[in-house]
Amino acid sequence: MTSWCTNCHGSARASAGISLTTVASVRTHQFAIDEVAGTGTSMPPGGGPSSAERARLTEWLACGAP
Ligand code: HEC
Numbered sequence: 183m184t185s186w187c188t189n190c191h192g193s194a195r196a197s198a199g200i201s202l203t204t205v206a207s208v209r210t211h212q213f214a215i216d217e218v219a220g221t222g223t224s225m226p227p228g229g230g231p232s233s234a235e236r237a238r239l240t241e242w243l244a245c246g247a248p
Contacts, residue, residue: 183208186226187219205247212243 183191183202191202200214201207208215218225220240231239242248 186231190226208243209247212247216240216243 187202190197191200193201193203200211202211219231220236220243223229223236
């Protein structure tokens with residue numbers, strides 16, 4: 183989240199009303215996050231994370247983001 187997301191989804195600026203600065207907020211949005219950044223690739227808008235990183239994100243979210 184810190185590497186790829188909070189620049190736009192932070193406390194000062196929360197694109198789409200989604201702030202991802204705490205693990206609690208990530209858990210709240212876990213399905214949407216997987217849809218756009220794990221299984222899907224529309225976030226971050228410019229791309230960047232490797233497919234291995236995206237696969238790891240999907241796995242972590244599926245475990246409830248422990
Ligand atoms: C360059 C800025 C930027 C970055 C970086 C970025 N986002 Fe976004 N995000 C946006 C904007 C703007 C929107 C709202 C418009 C849209 O959906 O394209 C959005 C929308 C979303 C949504 C809501 C999508 C929906 O269908 O409602 C989610 C979830 C999301 N981003 C997650 C992430 C995650 C996770 C990352 C990191 C991997 C990330 N974003 C990185 C700008 C960004």
